[in-house]
Amino acid sequence: MSRSFGDTIAASIGVTSEPEFTTRHLTTEDRFLVIGSDGLFEYLTNQHIVELIGASIKNRTLSTIAD
Numbered sequence: 001m002s003r004s005f006g007d008t009i010a011a012s013i014g015v016t017s018e019p020e021f022t023t024r025h026l027t028t029e030d031r032f033l034v035i036g037s038d039g040l041f042e043y044l045t046n047q048h049i050v051e052l053i054g055a056s057i058k059n060r061t062l063s064t065i066a067d
Contacts, residue, residue: 031057 026033032053040049 034049034053036049044052
């Protein structure tokens with residue numbers, strides 16, 4: 001909600017609706033790509049996400065983590 005366009009209260013403390021992004025060229029060494037919002041990364045660290053996905057790939061249950 002705080003990233004909504006026109007949220008002047010959040011804007012007054014520096015929250016914007018402008019996304020933050022980086023660019024990376026994928027290679028054959030990359031095993032997966034995670035696309036998520038700050039709602040995901042607020043609760044899980046990058047390491048925890050990698051461990052969850054890695055275990056799912058190993059156990060062939062990858063579809064279950066996207067639910």
